[in-house]
Every structure is written in C-alpha cells, then in structure tokens.
Amino acid sequence: MSIDLSQFFEVFFEESFEGLDAMEAELLNLVPGEEDLDTINTIFRAAHSIKGGSGTFGFSAVADFTHVLETLLDQIREGSRTLTDEHVNLLLKSVDCLRGLLSALQAEQQPDLSDATALRLKFEDILNISSRNTAQPVAATHIDSELTNTYQIDFKPYSHLFKTGNEPLYMISELAELGELETQAFADAVPDITSLTADDCFLSWRFFLNTSKEQTSIKEIFEWVEDDADITITLCGGIFNEPDTQQLEQTTSKVSTSNATPNNSVQLASDDKKANVKTVPASTESTSIRVAIDKVDSLINMVGELVITQAMLTQLGEQDVTETTMTSLQEGLAQLAHNTRDLQENVMRIRMLPISFVFSRFPRLVRDISQKLDKQVELKLLGEHTELDKTVMEKISDPMVHLVRNSLDHGLETAEKRIAAGKDPIGKVTLNAFHQGGNIVIEIMDDGQGLNTAKIKEKAIANKLVSNTEELSDDDIHRLIFLPGFSTADAVSDLSGRGVGMDVVRRNIEALSGSVEVSSAAGIGSTFTIRLPLTLAILDGQLVKVAQHTYIIPLISIIESLQIDISKVSRVGNDLDVLRLRDEYIPILRLYSIFNHQGAIEILDKTLLVVVESDNQKVGLLVDDLLSQQQVVIKSLEANYQKVDGVSGATILGDGRVSLILDISGLIKLSGLRKPGSQELIIDANANLEAS
Incomplete structure (x- = not known):
C-alpha cells in the first residue's frame, strides 16, 4: 500500500504561492546596504519551505532551483556576502520563475526549465560554483577547517508522519549538507508483519552532526515536522560522540556530505503523483478561500436561528388553523424572511476579500x-x-x-x-x-x-x-x-x-x-x-412590467421613475422620441419594440419612464408598470443558454417564473443609439433640439 501524497498537493501549491508573494513583498523592501536581518530571514524561510515541500512531493526541478538561491540567501544572512542590486533583481526574477514552475506542475504540465537553467547559471557564477555541478543540487556548505561543533539530534516521528506528506530521508540529506553527518535508525517499534501498516512511521533516528553552522540552521530543517515528532538538539562538543549501541537495535549508515538527494523519497512521490494525477485540478486559478473565524461563527449563529424558526413553523403547521395560529404563522414567516436575508448576507461575506x-x-x-x-x-x-x-x-x-x-x-x-x-x-x-x-x-x-x-x-x-x-x-x-x-x-x-x-x-x-x-x-x-x-452573485433590482413579461432593472442604474408629460416630448429624426427633463433631453427606448413584444401600452402618457444611466449617458426605458423592488440571485444566461444582447443575466422569481435582468449599456447599443465600440450617443438630442 503506497502513500497517496497527491492529496496534499493543493495545500502545498497554495502555501508555496503565498510564500512567493511574501518573498516578493520583502524583496521589494530591501535596500542594499540598509537591509535588516529579519527581512532576509523571512525571504530565506519562504524559499526554504518551498524547497522542502517540493522535495517531499518529488518536484525536483523546483527543489533544485530553490536550493541555489537559498544558498545565496544563506550567505547574505550570515554576513559572508554583501547584498547588491544585482542580487535583488535576480531573486525577484527567481520568484517569477518559481511561480511559472509551480503553475505548470499544478496544471499537470511539464515545466519549461529554460529560464530556471539560465537563472541558475547566474547564481552559480555569483557563488563561484563549478559548472560541472549544475546537474545536481549544490551543497549549502562544504566541509573545511571551520567545523568545530558536534550536535546530537534525536528525531522520533509520530506514527502519522507519512500522512502529512513528510519524508525523513529528505531531512537527512538536508542535515548532510550542513556538515559531516552520522545517522542511526532505531527499529525497535516496528511491529510484526500482521500489525504492520505501510502509511504509519515506526522508525526513529539519532544524528551526530559536525558543523560550523548555528543551531538555528538545524531547527529550520525540522520546522515542517515540529508538531509531528519529538525533536531534541543537544550540543556535544567538537568531535563525534560514540553511538549508544546498547540502547536499541539499530541500523547505522554513513551519509555523503555533499550532493545528497533523497532518491527513494523522490521516486515514491513521483510514482504516487503518476498513480493519482487526476486528483490535481487542471486550472491554476485559486479554488480555495481563507475565511476569518468571526465570519464562520456568525454563519453558524445564523444557521442556528434558522433552525429555531423552522422548528417553530413546523409546530404551527401541526396545529389547527385558528386566528391565533395564523397570526403566529405570519410572524414566523416574517422571522424566516429576516433570517434568510441575514444568512444570505453572511454567506456573501465569506466571498469578500x-x-x-x-x-x-x-x-x-x-x-x-x-x-x-x-x-x-x-x-x-x-x-x-x-x-x-x-x-x-x-x-x-x-x-x-x-x-x-x-x-x-x-x-x-x-x-x-x-x-x-x-x-x-x-x-x-x-x-x-x-x-x-x-x-x-x-x-x-x-x-x-x-x-x-x-x-x-x-x-x-x-x-x-x-x-x-x-x-x-x-x-x-x-x-x-x-x-x-x-x-x-x-x-x-x-x-x-x-x-x-x-x-x-x-x-x-x-x-x-x-x-x-x-x-x-x-x-x-x-x-x-x-x-x-461588490458581487456578481446578487443584485438589488426593480421589477417592471412590459406587456405580459417581467424584467429586472439593476437598482444602481436607476436615476428616477416618472410619468411622462407629453408636452415635453419631442421627435428627433424619424423614430426617436426624447423627453425634456429639467435641463437635458432624455432619449426614450421602447422596450416592447426592442424585444418585439405584443400587447404593451404604446401611448406615452399612459406609461411610465424609468430613467437610467450607463457610461455617463442617460436614457429612459418605457415600461407598462413598476412592480416591487427585491434582491435577486443572478444566473448566467451565457453559461446556461447563450449570450443575449441587452440582457446581463436571469433570475427565478418567487412564483417560479424566469425573469431577465436588463443590461443598460447593451440596450443602448441594441437600440442603435450608440456606435459599436463607442461610448457616445449617435444622436446628440440636446444639441439638435436646442439648435432648433
């Protein structure tokens, strides 16, 4: 039974993109010669986390590329290299490169490594790394005469470690890059074959690391698993301690001090990825959203109120119909409407960022x-x-x-x-x-x-x-x-x-x-x-009647509604009527004509005019009657049917009928008043009438 690491892919991608955003923001704050250690450490930690996660999941292209820029950051934060404008520019380009690599992997595509290769060569030129090593990850440090301290690291993972997507072998290789490493693996907790489960961890390790690095460098390697294991780091001295061979049955192995790569881990992650590659969404658009806990608490409270109201209405429905129960029923329905509106508003708040x-x-x-x-x-x-x-x-x-x-x-x-x-x-x-x-x-x-x-x-x-x-x-x-x-x-x-x-x-x-x-x-x-x-999901609308049809005009587009004074109506051209309203002339659009409806009221002084505005242009929509105002849920016509000129969407009314939501800008174009692609009305009613 193999471990399905693909179930953690989406979390990894989301956290990696957030890490890249943090890197970019901090890099933009860096001023060479005035940089502070906290900013450098924030950038380093973000790169280190991306490197660790990508290595765990077998995304070696990302891990290898991140390794070399992490090396530069490590030298800058330790003070062995001075930050320059060239470094900042390269690191910013690296953020873009990593975004591209991760986006391709998230979309299940083969990443283009050309930019990564070119950038890596520039980093290696800065770091004076031989080109013969470019095919492999480059060790962060090398063994030399500066190695003075030996640390004993006891690492005892909890049984669920593998289920979090973490791989100890990769951590071992990270430790090996810090210096000279000796590893002991303890297998005393491994059960017999009948109780053995492949996705539980039964091993523990003890490491002896001789290094010139600070203890914080060791802690950073285990920061991904600090809540999933017991970890103890002890400073021993300048030489290796003898292993405690009497404590437990153990297997000891020597790990190379340079270019260590967790091949088994990578292969396992790669195999799982291939086996479960339908589990990653093809789109790189964010499919999740982070919600503040207060919004969730408010939503839970609203649901509670709704349940109470529903229970009250159910109880009323079981009683005999009397004047008292009818009054209580009406009050309950009013409360239900109030709770539903509150619930809707709270649900919409979840999508607000x-x-x-x-x-x-x-x-x-x-x-x-x-x-x-x-x-x-x-x-x-x-x-x-x-x-x-x-x-x-x-x-x-x-x-x-x-x-x-x-x-x-x-x-x-x-x-x-x-x-x-x-x-x-x-x-x-x-x-x-x-x-x-x-x-x-x-x-x-x-x-x-x-x-x-x-x-x-x-x-x-x-x-x-x-x-x-x-x-x-x-x-x-x-x-x-x-x-x-x-x-x-x-x-x-x-x-x-x-x-x-x-x-x-x-x-x-x-x-x-x-x-x-x-x-x-x-x-x-x-x-x-x-x-x-604010949202594309709902809108406040004015319901209007045109012949036997009900349309919805977005409330935000409406300037005013009025009865037409026929004495203030003039004809411009062959078929355009305009209404003089205070100091301007408003073109009148006959909705029944645009939508080819029969049976509508055509006599102007027996109808109503809804004055609306779009792109700083006012027009009047001729309607038979004004109905109620209400908040409606928008349904896309284009997604469910096809694009309809002059209509932005549809909704379902309380009686089950479908009502179309008018697109004011589209109506103006549909009526022929506006040139295609222009914001100007073809007929300047104000100029024409004032001239006459």
Whole structure:
C-alpha cells in the first residue's frame, strides 16, 4: 500500500504561492546596504519551505532551483556576502520563475526549465560554483577547517508522519549538507508483519552532526515536522560522540556530505503523483478561500436561528388553523424572511476579500517598468482593506494592470522633463479603493502630463473614428482612447503602441457590470475611475412590467421613475422620441419594440419612464408598470443558454417564473443609439433640439 501524497498537493501549491508573494513583498523592501536581518530571514524561510515541500512531493526541478538561491540567501544572512542590486533583481526574477514552475506542475504540465537553467547559471557564477555541478543540487556548505561543533539530534516521528506528506530521508540529506553527518535508525517499534501498516512511521533516528553552522540552521530543517515528532538538539562538543549501541537495535549508515538527494523519497512521490494525477485540478486559478473565524461563527449563529424558526413553523403547521395560529404563522414567516436575508448576507461575506490581494502585485510591476523606462516612480496604495467579491477581484486584476502600465508609460514624464516643468522628479501613481453605495470604486491616478487632447483628436480623425467637423468637448475626446484600435504611441513597444488595450479594458470591466471613466488635465495628471458591483452573485433590482413579461432593472442604474408629460416630448429624426427633463433631453427606448413584444401600452402618457444611466449617458426605458423592488440571485444566461444582447443575466422569481435582468449599456447599443465600440450617443438630442 503506497502513500497517496497527491492529496496534499493543493495545500502545498497554495502555501508555496503565498510564500512567493511574501518573498516578493520583502524583496521589494530591501535596500542594499540598509537591509535588516529579519527581512532576509523571512525571504530565506519562504524559499526554504518551498524547497522542502517540493522535495517531499518529488518536484525536483523546483527543489533544485530553490536550493541555489537559498544558498545565496544563506550567505547574505550570515554576513559572508554583501547584498547588491544585482542580487535583488535576480531573486525577484527567481520568484517569477518559481511561480511559472509551480503553475505548470499544478496544471499537470511539464515545466519549461529554460529560464530556471539560465537563472541558475547566474547564481552559480555569483557563488563561484563549478559548472560541472549544475546537474545536481549544490551543497549549502562544504566541509573545511571551520567545523568545530558536534550536535546530537534525536528525531522520533509520530506514527502519522507519512500522512502529512513528510519524508525523513529528505531531512537527512538536508542535515548532510550542513556538515559531516552520522545517522542511526532505531527499529525497535516496528511491529510484526500482521500489525504492520505501510502509511504509519515506526522508525526513529539519532544524528551526530559536525558543523560550523548555528543551531538555528538545524531547527529550520525540522520546522515542517515540529508538531509531528519529538525533536531534541543537544550540543556535544567538537568531535563525534560514540553511538549508544546498547540502547536499541539499530541500523547505522554513513551519509555523503555533499550532493545528497533523497532518491527513494523522490521516486515514491513521483510514482504516487503518476498513480493519482487526476486528483490535481487542471486550472491554476485559486479554488480555495481563507475565511476569518468571526465570519464562520456568525454563519453558524445564523444557521442556528434558522433552525429555531423552522422548528417553530413546523409546530404551527401541526396545529389547527385558528386566528391565533395564523397570526403566529405570519410572524414566523416574517422571522424566516429576516433570517434568510441575514444568512444570505453572511454567506456573501465569506466571498469578500480585501482588495490588497490585487494591490499587492503592483509594487513589483511599478518597480520593473519604472526601471525599464528609466523613470523615478513612487507608488501609493490607499483603501487596501476595502472588500469585494473574490470573483470580481480575480477578473479586475488584468484591466488594472493595463491601466497602471498606461500611467507609467504614457502618463508620467522622465525625471528631466518633470524638473524642467517645475515638478518633483519622482512621479507618483496612486491606487485608491472605496465603497460608494452598492459599488466599489477603484481609482488609478498619476501626476503626469495628462492626456494630449490635440493629439488624440488628430489620431481619431486620421483613423476616421470621428470627422474633422465634429464639435467635441475635452471629455468626449478623452473617451476616444477606449475605441478599438486607438493608440497615440509613435512607436510599438512591449508596453504600448499596438492599438490593443484600452477597448479591451473597457469591455472586460463592462462584462463585470461595471464602468470605467477618465478625467485628465494637461500638466497635472490623469485619473481612471472604475466602478464595479461588490458581487456578481446578487443584485438589488426593480421589477417592471412590459406587456405580459417581467424584467429586472439593476437598482444602481436607476436615476428616477416618472410619468411622462407629453408636452415635453419631442421627435428627433424619424423614430426617436426624447423627453425634456429639467435641463437635458432624455432619449426614450421602447422596450416592447426592442424585444418585439405584443400587447404593451404604446401611448406615452399612459406609461411610465424609468430613467437610467450607463457610461455617463442617460436614457429612459418605457415600461407598462413598476412592480416591487427585491434582491435577486443572478444566473448566467451565457453559461446556461447563450449570450443575449441587452440582457446581463436571469433570475427565478418567487412564483417560479424566469425573469431577465436588463443590461443598460447593451440596450443602448441594441437600440442603435450608440456606435459599436463607442461610448457616445449617435444622436446628440440636446444639441439638435436646442439648435432648433
């Protein structure tokens, strides 16, 4: 019976990625010449844990690569090597490399070792390690005249050690790399064959290690199993003690002091991986979430309240129907509705995570790009504890990356240009997040040169996106950057200039039922503002009636609802009616016409108008009647049926009927009011009517 190590793979990958995030964050805080030992130790421990776990599970490519960067870190923390900018850059590249290796392994793919090999050669060049040893793990230290201390290490694992995915042989090889090692294995606890189980550990060990390393180096080897074994480390002196041959029946073996590799462990893990490789999910997207204990406690309390209410209703259902029982039943149903709403809100809270999970990737991004562009940049993060749904967070990350890159490339000037303009030579990029109503607002701000309004318009005219006779405000011109294929870059680079990007950013954000806006001032800077729903799972909606159909309008899109004063309605073009509402004209969209319904009320002054807003554009939706407002659970049409223009999803109402949720931006496009890919209304009702 073999040990199924694959059951621990997902935990290993999750913890390894967290370790890499910690390494990256601490590396970005390192300033050569000003580094502190705690930061170096944090980076070392993260690398050491990844190395130990990958070796245990047989991921030798990861273990071997991590070993050589761990050696450099070990020398830096011991003071035998001075940290340089080159070291920091290499270590950051190593974090990226390890992410790639682990992601490939998690997806059950063969990792590409080309980057790992190139980086390893650079590390070995720094460490003056002979190239003939590159095919094997390199010992962290070598035996020399500095070996002065001998430690006795008693290691008695608990029987469940193997079930935690740990392999003693790998620990032995780690000890051997610290110096000259003698190992004793005690087998007195091994039962007879009838009681023997393959996944229980019955052996214990005593080690004698002669080394110049500190005792902390020994403790780090056993840190993975400190809760799963009895471990005693004793300083003996400068020579090996004689083994206690009278204590127990034992097997003694000499382990090589360099290049020790736990071949049996690796082979076992590899065989188990092959035998159970369907047990690892193919996707590298995070499939788990960490939840604060207070959220779990609150959820348990809510379930308890729900059980009590259900028991009360059950008891009432068994009684004769009287006026008293009906009153109690109504009260119980009201309590049930209250408990259900509380339970729903608490369940949704479990999916809510601080946006710091997204923000944490930008210090590295800003550092790398600013170095490449030879710009001095300061990144400021605000509102990092603002929470939003995990799904929204995962999907907003890429659009934010593009916007930050855009600020660094196009927005911020070089230090020389900033000084000439009377600015601080260090440019500033600020990420800010905060709640606003039922939305989360994310701002990407820079204090750069701002958008070049004249150049944007010139490019738009050259690309025939607008005509040279159109009168456009600065805000209208700024919105042109979101058109497909639009770019003002004079040369193509790996950062910008291919005419692909901002339209994709807007499209991806709109797919999350969000919006993106830009404001800019020449010489002062630009601000991109993203508005998103807190969650994609539920929304507060207004139910409306159109003919025999019930639709749901997201409450957050509604400005107001009103009865139409026919005297304020005018006709623009052949078939577009607009309503003069205070100081602006609102185009009227007839939902019954868009969705081809029969039997709807068509006389304007006998209907209701719901004024909604999308992308800073207001339109009025013509409906027969307003029904109730309620919170609805969103079901994806695209996943369960197919994409439907003008509809963002569906839900099931209390009477069992399916109701469609309207997509305001999609409706405007579907009605023909908006150019494909544009945020502008084709007909400027305000200008046309005021001119007349």
